[in-house]
Amino acid sequence: MSSVGFEGSNMETQCKSSTKQNLIDAFWSLYEKKDISKITVKEITTMAGYNRSTFYEYYRDVYDLLDQLEETLMESPMSEIENNFEGTGFESKLRIFSELFEKKKKYLSVLLGDNGDPAFHRKLKNKIKPGLKQTLKEEGLKDETIIDVILEYQVSAMLGIMVYMHTSDKKPDLSEVFEITYDLCNYGIKQTVEKLVQEEKNK
Amino acid sequence: MSSVGFEGSNMETQCKSSTKQNLIDAFWSLYEKKDISKITVKEITTMAGYNRSTFYEYYRDVYDLLDQLEETLMESPMSEIENNFEGTGFESKLRIFSELFEKKKKYLSVLLGDNGDPAFHRKLKNKIKPGLKQTLKEEGLKDETIIDVILEYQVSAMLGIMVYMHTSDKKPDLSEVFEITYDLCNYGIKQTVEKLVQEEKNK
DNA sequence: AGATATATTACAACACGTTGTTGGATTTGT
DNA sequence: ACAAATCCAACAACGTGTTGTAATATATCT
DSSP: OOSSOOOOSSSSOOOOOHHHHHHHHHHHHHHTTSOGGGOOHHHHHHHHTOOHHHHHHHOSSHHHHHHHHHHHHHHHHHHHHHTOOOSOSHHHHHHHHHHHHHHTHHHHHHHTSTTSOHHHHHHHHHHHHHHHHHHHHHTTOOOHHHHHHHHHHHHHHHHHHHHHHHHOTTOOOHHHHHHHHHHHHHHHHHHHHHHHHHHHHHO | OOOOOOOTTOOSSSTTOHHHHHHHHHHHHHHTTSOGGGOOHHHHHHHHTOOHHHHHHHOSSHHHHHHHHHHHHHHHHHHHHHTOOOSOSHHHHHHHHHHHHHHTHHHHHHHTSTTSOHHHHHHHHHHHHHHHHHHHHHTTOOOHHHHHHHHHHHHHHHHHHHHHHHHOTTOOOHHHHHHHHHHHHHHHHHHHHHHHHHHHHTO
């Protein structure tokens, strides 16, 4: 049922209100299927079994609900990333992130998909970057502008791949995809393509 | 009077109605500033100087207007990409695309940005891919699934970088950014970082 | 040319659905 | 029992999309 759990170090009533979660669940089942702008408060509350006005007890509007959902979604995965620094390289952190993506894919693949929220896309990128930035600095890079360009490049590519994996009808093999992206990241496209062509010949 | 001079030798495109364009312009000036869901037909028509109902003569709703705008935007840039195959490598095509992006950046950086349209993001990717796919096949790659993964990786990274360049407050130097992404694409992150660290030391 | 049809463009008015709020009813914990 | 938490019916304001109509171009005919 609830994978987004609401826990609160935050203000306001964080009572056991299952109503809030019920509304989130109803909203999500709609959001998976259609654009947020076409979702009405009435739809959500009817589906969840409440009166429409009850919605406004908990959320300012539909976008407020989505914001809160995104917020809770953002907390746990990223704190895990931030606390998983044991791996030295860029790649190990990317792997950690891909595992976290896997856990939350139900939500992430929608939020990052065709009817998703572009602002969330950027928020997520900004959460991922600091950890990777650390690694780049340890490699000796100083220029912040350059670092940021590399981060944007890498994070965009990785997010693109992950969304692709979960939305493509081809359903490619996860570990195969990961190996390819790993190679692309480390050796660049030329060497990766050469290697892959070689492998195809050997089959 | 807004009588646009037209004689009989015209294609259907231009002189048809300036109203349509006026509505687009008004819409865009709003869309640059706020989310599409908060834009009302009334706002658009008032700003353009028409009655609200006039809007419905030309568009079904606000999203229809955006769709049509995206459609016309998609035509020219991509046909140029598709007809610019003279460059052999991946990189030259990427450069061509970045130049096209530059021309249309007023629209693209908004559509791909925080209040943009994720569906457009994917539509654009899909327009870019075929040309690059061709190149990969010429290199000897056969497996479609693998090709698609590489394309998604590369296109995601490039689009990410381009949006970043046009929205970052740092306003990084275009040619410098392009060189970095070129290196990342061709040689991978390790070699690129090493090279950059070396350059920083030499300064 | 002049007169009459035809198409296009703009608008005001209408019926309807959604929104967000208010004040009050009902449930729940202690 | 009583106070807080939770839920709901009704209301006014607003946005939507449609319809019928007026004004102004453009085409057609004699």
